[in-house]
Amino acid sequence: MIHVALLGFGVVGSGTAEVLTQNQSIIEKKVGQAVNIKYILDLRDFPDSPFADRVVHDFQIIANDPEVSVVAEMLGGSHPAYEFTVACLKAGKSVVTSNKEVVANFGTELLALAREHGVSYLFEASVGGGIPIIRPLREDLASNNVTAISGILNGTTNYILTRMDTEGASFEDVLKDAQKLGYAEANPAADVEGLDAARKIVILAAMAFGKRIDPNTILCEGITGITAADSELAGEMGYAIKLIGYTTRVDGKILAMVSPRLVPLGNPIHGVNGVFNGILVTADMVGQVMFYGPGAGKLPTASAVAGDLIDVMGHTPAGIHSPVWVDATLDEIADPDTYVCRHLVVLDAHESDVGYLETVFGGLNAVHYTEGRFSFITEEMTEAAVKACIEAVDYPLVTRIRVL
Amino acid sequence: MIHVALLGFGVVGSGTAEVLTQNQSIIEKKVGQAVNIKYILDLRDFPDSPFADRVVHDFQIIANDPEVSVVAEMLGGSHPAYEFTVACLKAGKSVVTSNKEVVANFGTELLALAREHGVSYLFEASVGGGIPIIRPLREDLASNNVTAISGILNGTTNYILTRMDTEGASFEDVLKDAQKLGYAEANPAADVEGLDAARKIVILAAMAFGKRIDPNTILCEGITGITAADSELAGEMGYAIKLIGYTTRVDGKILAMVSPRLVPLGNPIHGVNGVFNGILVTADMVGQVMFYGPGAGKLPTASAVAGDLIDVMGHTPAGIHSPVWVDATLDEIADPDTYVCRHLVVLDAHESDVGYLETVFGGLNAVHYTEGRFSFITEEMTEAAVKACIEAVDYPLVTRIRVL
Numbered sequence: 001m002i003h004v005a006l007l008g009f010g011v012v013g014s015g016t017a018e019v020l021t022q023n024q025s026i027i028e029k030k031v032g033q034a035v036n037i038k039y040i041l042d043l044r045d046f047p048d049s050p051f052a053d054r055v056v057h058d059f060q061i062i063a064n065d066p067e068v069s070v071v072a073e074m075l076g077g078s079h080p081a082y083e084f085t086v087a088c089l090k091a092g093k094s095v096v097t098s099n100k101e102v103v104a105n106f107g108t109e110l111l112a113l114a115r116e117h118g119v120s121y122l123f124e125a126s127v128g129g130g131i132p133i134i135r136p137l138r139e140d141l142a143s144n145n146v147t148a149i150s151g152i153l154n155g156t157t158n159y160i161l162t163r164m165d166t167e168g169a170s171f172e173d174v175l176k177d178a179q180k181l182g183y184a185e186a187n188p189a190a191d192v193e194g195l196d197a198a199r200k201i202v203i204l205a206a207m208a209f210g211k212r213i214d215p216n217t218i219l220c221e222g223i224t225g226i227t228a229a230d231s232e233l234a235g236e237m238g239y240a241i242k243l244i245g246y247t248t249r250v251d252g253k254i255l256a257m258v259s260p261r262l263v264p265l266g267n268p269i270h271g272v273n274g275v276f277n278g279i280l281v282t283a284d285m286v287g288q289v290m291f292y293g294p295g296a297g298k299l300p301t302a303s304a305v306a307g308d309l310i311d312v313m314g315h316t317p318a319g320i321h322s323p324v325w326v327d328a329t330l331d332e333i334a335d336p337d338t339y340v341c342r343h344l345v346v347l348d349a350h351e352s353d354v355g356y357l358e359t360v361f362g363g364l365n366a367v368h369y370t371e372g373r374f375s376f377i378t379e380e381m382t383e384a385a386v387k388a389c390i391e392a393v394d395y396p397l398v399t400r401i402r403v404l
Numbered sequence: 405m406i407h408v409a410l411l412g413f414g415v416v417g418s419g420t421a422e423v424l425t426q427n428q429s430i431i432e433k434k435v436g437q438a439v440n441i442k443y444i445l446d447l448r449d450f451p452d453s454p455f456a457d458r459v460v461h462d463f464q465i466i467a468n469d470p471e472v473s474v475v476a477e478m479l480g481g482s483h484p485a486y487e488f489t490v491a492c493l494k495a496g497k498s499v500v501t502s503n504k505e506v507v508a509n510f511g512t513e514l515l516a517l518a519r520e521h522g523v524s525y526l527f528e529a530s531v532g533g534g535i536p537i538i539r540p541l542r543e544d545l546a547s548n549n550v551t552a553i554s555g556i557l558n559g560t561t562n563y564i565l566t567r568m569d570t571e572g573a574s575f576e577d578v579l580k581d582a583q584k585l586g587y588a589e590a591n592p593a594a595d596v597e598g599l600d601a602a603r604k605i606v607i608l609a610a611m612a613f614g615k616r617i618d619p620n621t622i623l624c625e626g627i628t629g630i631t632a633a634d635s636e637l638a639g640e641m642g643y644a645i646k647l648i649g650y651t652t653r654v655d656g657k658i659l660a661m662v663s664p665r666l667v668p669l670g671n672p673i674h675g676v677n678g679v680f681n682g683i684l685v686t687a688d689m690v691g692q693v694m695f696y697g698p699g700a701g702k703l704p705t706a707s708a709v710a711g712d713l714i715d716v717m718g719h720t721p722a723g724i725h726s727p728v729w730v731d732a733t734l735d736e737i738a739d740p741d742t743y744v745c746r747h748l749v750v751l752d753a754h755e756s757d758v759g760y761l762e763t764v765f766g767g768l769n770a771v772h773y774t775e776g777r778f779s780f781i782t783e784e785m786t787e788a789a790v791k792a793c794i795e796a797v798d799y800p801l802v803t804r805i806r807v808l
Contacts, residue, residue, distance in 0.1 A: 019547050019689050030546050124544060130690035132536070132544030139543075140528060140536030142434050143423050143710030268696055271675050285423050285707035286534035289697030292672055293690065303689035306547030316720075 001034040002313050005062040005093075007084055008074040009042040009055065012098045012125070015302030016072055017051050020309070027306065031313040038068055041084075063087045070312050072305050073097040082106050089113045089121065096308035098125035098301050104199035104215040107206060108325045120322055122308040127153065127200045128277050130300030131293040135311075137207045137281065138323055144283035146208035148248040150261075150404055153200040155275035155295045156184045156191040157223050157243040161260075162273040164231045165240055171226055183275060193222035194243060194258040201245030204279070205256040208247060211328035219257040219336040226260055230399055233375055234344070237366050238265045242272070244404055253334035261404040262344055262377075337384035342377050345390065346398035349374035353395070361389050373398055405438040406717050409466040411488055412478040413446040413459065416502045416529070419706030420476055421455050424713070431710065435717040442472055445488075467491045474716050476709050477501040486510050493517045493525065500712035502529035502705050508603035508619040511610060512729040524726055526712040531557065531604045532681050534704030535697040539715075541611045541685065542727055548687035550612035552652040554665075554808055557604040559679035559699045560588045560595040561627050561647040565664075566677040568635045569644055575630055587679060597626035598647065598662040605649030608683070609660040612651060615732035623661040623740040630664055634803055637779055638748070641770050642669045646676070648808055657738035665808040666748055666781075741788035746781050749794065750802040753778035757799070765793050777802055 004020070006013050017037060020027060028034055039062050040054045049055075059080070062068055071088045073095055075081040081102045088095050089110065097103065102110070103123045114121035124134045128151075137146070152158050156178065163174045175192065178184035190196045195215070202215040223243050234241045239262035247256040263270045268290040272278030277295025282288050294300040342365075349357065351369045357376070358364050364376035374395075378386060390397050408424070410417050421441060424431060432438055443466050444458045453459075463484070466472055475492045477499055479485040485506045492499050493514065501507060506514070507527045518525035528538045532555075541550070556562050560582065567578045579596065582588035594600045599619070606619040627647050638645045643666035651660040667674045672694040676682030681699025686692050698704040746769075753761065755773045761780070762768050768780035778799075782790060794801050 023547055023549060023689070026549060027547055131693055132540035132695075135544050136536035136540055139715055140539050140708065140711045142714040143427055143431055143707055145427060145430060268675075271672075283707070285427070285703045285710070287698050287701075287704055289535055289695070291536075291693070291695060293693030297691075299689045300691055303547055303687070304544065306689070307544045310546040311543055 001036055002031065002069060003036050003038040003067045004309065005039040005041065005068045005071045006037060006074065007041045007062075007071060007081070008076065009040050009044070009046060009051070010074065010076070011298045012074040012301045012305060013040065013042070015298035016074065016305045019299065019302045019306040027310055030310050035313060038065070059084055059087070063091055069093055070309060071095050072309060073099055073102070074305065075099060076101070078102055078105055085110055086113060089117050089119060092117055092119055094119040094121070094312045096122045096305055096312060098123070098305050100126040100196070100199040100203060104202045107203065108212045108327045111322055111325050114322060120312050122311060123203070124308050125301050125304035127203050128279055128291065128293070129295040129297060130303045131277060131279065131291050131295065133204070133279050133291050134207060136291065137204070141281065141283055141286060141289075144285045146281060146283045148282040149201070149204050149208055149246070149279065150269065151201065151204065151245045151279035152242050152269055152272050152277050153197040153245045153279070153295065154191055154243060155277060156188065157197070158272065158277070159183050159275045160192070161223060161226065161231070161241055161243065164226065164228055165235060168228050168232060170228050171224065192224055194220045197243060197245045197258045201247055201256050201258060204245070205247035205254060206325045207323060209249070209254050210323070210325060211254055211332055212325045213254060213256050213328045213333055219259065221259040223260055225399065227399070229373070230346070230401065233346070233368065234262050234401075237262070237368070237377070239263060239403070240270055241401065242269065246404070250334040250338050253332055254328055255334040255336065255339055257336060257339070259402055261402050263404045267404060338382055340380050340382050342380055342403040343386045344375065344377050344401045344403060345386070346373050346375040346400070347393065348372055348396040348398055357393060360393050377403060405440055406435065406473060407440050407442040407471045408713065409443040409445065409472045409475045410441060410478065411445045411475060411485070412480065413444050413448070413450060413455070414478065414480070415702045416478040416705045416709065417444065417446070419702035420478065420709045423703065423706045423710040431714055434714050439717060442469070463488055463491070467495055473497055474713060475499050476713060477503055477506070478709065479503060480505070482506055482509055489514055490517060493521050493523060496521050496523055498523040498525070498716045500526045500709055500716060502527070502709050504530040504600070504603040504607060508606045511607065512616045512731045515726055515729050518726060524716050526715060527607070528712050529705050529708035531607050532683055532695065532697070533699040533701060534707045535681055535683065535695050535699065537608070537683050537695050538611060540695065541608070545685065545687055545690060545693075548689045550685060550687045552686040553605070553608050553612055553650070553683065554673065555605065555608065555649045555683035556646050556673055556676050556681050557601040557649040557683070557699065558595055558647060559681060560592065561601070562676065562681070563587050563679045564596070565627060565630065565635070565645055565647065568630065568632055569639060572632050572636060574632050575628065596628055598624040601647060601649045601662045605651055605660050605662055608649070609651035609658060610729045611727060613653070613658050614727070614729060615658055615736055616729045617658060617660050617732045617737055623663065625663040627664055629803065631803070633777070634750070634805065637750070637772065638666050638805075641666070641772070641781070643667060643807070644674055645805065646673065650808070654738040654742050657736055658732055659738035659740065659743055661740055661743070663806055665806050667808045671808060742786055744784050744786050746784055746807040747790045748779065748781050748805045748807060749790070750777050750779040750804070751797065752776055752800040752802055761797060764797050781807060
């Protein structure tokens with residue numbers, strides 16, 4: 001029998017207990033032995049839960065119990081999740097987690113610690129909820145050089161953008177509604193300002209390139225500045241505005257960024273709507289593959305945590321390919337100003353300014369003029385160049401959105 | 405150093421040699437040691453190939469070389485691929501394959517043989533080309549009960565149907581064009597009659613339910629009967645016609661089938677066009693996840709073969725969860741007549757027959773009448789029931805297409 005401890009009995013923690021119980025027979029068949037949830041660590045008591053008798057409040061009980069060989073960390077937040085993870089790995093217990101904050105901030109160190117102690121640190125649930133993405137990157141696509149990943153990685157913002165797109169509603173109105181419906185938190189900052197997506201793209205970049213970048217240092221723009229007019233304009237031009245986590249290499253250096261992007265109709269993630277996530281991986285041998293599904297939620301996320309648990313419980317530690325990450329040095333990280341793409345630029349300019357704008361930007365596409373909004377899509381140019389052009393023309397900037 | 409043999413130097417075989425060579429450094433880093441392609445088995449010589457010196461014509465050289473621990477079988481067709489696979493597994497060599505015919509026909513036996521000899525038999529490339537699907541089903545979704553899989557599993561037919569849809573062209577015309585362009589073979593039967601998709605859905609059903617069904621016995625309808633008029637009608641109703649491999653359980657029994665289906669606009673695989681494949685997995689914990697990408701082609705398929713090779717080369721055999729299949733007994737296989745769905749029915753009837761048809765079918769949706777084609781979508785009903793109704797009304801049947 002294998003004894004498991006769950007850290008955290010919130011949404012994902014209780015979901016994981018549910019998955020392990022409800023699908024016990026198929027799970028034990030795959031693991032090859034009985035699986036017992038021995039402890040559930042939480043500050044609260046759950047007297048009405050069928051798991052009430054497993055709830056403990058003192059982490060040391062778990063850390064000190066040699067019978068517990070596998071721990072699922074679903075506490076959320078960096079602390080004490082990080083410290084508990086370190087303690088478990090040092091005690092020779094494998095850890096699986098849904099905690100993107102810990103993986104993005106401390107993944108390099110925790111993976112090294114796991115290696116050092118002959119155990120595993122797995123985090124399929126930290127990106128894309130229930131969508132298989134970490135293991136496919138690590139195993140299925142292992143023969144590839146990944147060239148880029150673009151992902152809709154946050155369901156809350158995608159829900160908001162989808163409704164803005166279909167209803168022509170304002171960001172503020174849809175956000176309020178999303179909060180009422182439970183799709184957005186009371187404090188939505190981590191979602192709408194892009195930090196949640198930033199953590200996830202940092203994890204994907206590290207899976208693709210083996211180098212972790214500090215998620216707090218990457219270019220990160222949220223969706224609070226997107227207006228109903230932007231959304232309508234994008235639609236007319238054949239695009240949808242999505243919050244995209246994006247990573248690629250620029251001259252060998254790693255770029256990771258989060259920003260709203262115009263996604264063209266032909267892109268497989270164009271149609272990823274509502275709370276769903278979609279992750280498009282471009283790699284040298286396979287071309288493009290896309291992974292789509294529920295990027296959050298109790299049972300979908302628990303499905304991924306339980307998948308990692310089965311992997312750990314069914315294998316010897318040597319049987320698992322843990323990725324090796326190193327922290328990227330400053331000279332391995334691309335300056336976002338060097339990144340090249342096309343840009344939607346909307347200026348407070350007049351139709352008659354087209355000639356001048358063309359001279360400065362060197363080519364305008366999909367030119368559009370409505371009531372003081374002069375909009376166009378540039379040729380491919382660097383961030384630095386487009387910013388210099390905007391400054392040069394001296395018309396008030398209404399908005400600039402990168403094209404994917 | 406690990407010594408690998410490739411069986412077959414056709415499209416996938418030469419692609420696999422290319423992947424292993426071009427991405428040698430990242431592959432060897434993941435495997436943890438040098439990888440050498442020691443032999444390539446083919447009937448032909450390839451004097452101009454950089455691999456010319458590895459080509460052998462006698463399989464026994466490979467079978468009898470104890471240095472070769474891993475073999476990639478990419479011969480296509482059942483024989484001698486099956487016999488060679490048996491010989492390799494018995495000789496203690498792990499085998500990875502892209503050969504869906506062998507996996508669908510002999511997978512149960514070959515997986516058992518691999519287990520018996522302490523080696524692995526992996527076949528990620530056998531379904532969906534470069535798309536990760538077999539390993540995600542086996543590992544990422546391991547905590548789920550899969551309830552259904554619906555997949556666009558054949559790029560040739562999807563290319564034909566997409567062009568019929570967008571251009572209003574006939575099946576025959578597009579097929580000819582596809583043959584010219586190399587998207588369809590000179591003898592397109594295995595593709596257009598559905599057998600290729602049947603083999604793949606049998607493999608997916610076995611991954612989902614642990615039971616293999618003989619691919620030659622499942623309900624299998626191709627796309628040769630689909631007309632431009634059907635395609636246009638479907639489009640007007642908000643559907644796209646796709647050749648769908650489908651598997652689910654009906655009253656605990658396993659159903660696997662291939663047929664054209666009307667895929668509604670909201671379904672994630674509705675937008676899977678051209679030569680691409682898309683596989684939608686529905687499972688109790690995760691809900692729905694979709695895998696999308698190139699379902700065939702030299703390097704995409706080789707990417708999957710090489711991913712399996714890395715898995716085998718980087719692990720001890722005990723480190724790999726090989727699935728356990730058994731052959732489904734007759735009473736474990738659902739009678740297709742018991743399968744329930746909605747059906748598009750097109751009859752050679754008159755507009756004024758609507759009342760009578762309504763009486764017989766018990767509810768008509770999306771009724772449509774044009775020049776002797778009376779079309780409607782039924783309520784959910786069994787195959788047996790819809791067939792009985794069509795027979796009862798005695799109007800000539802123009803077409804019947806199941807709704808997904």
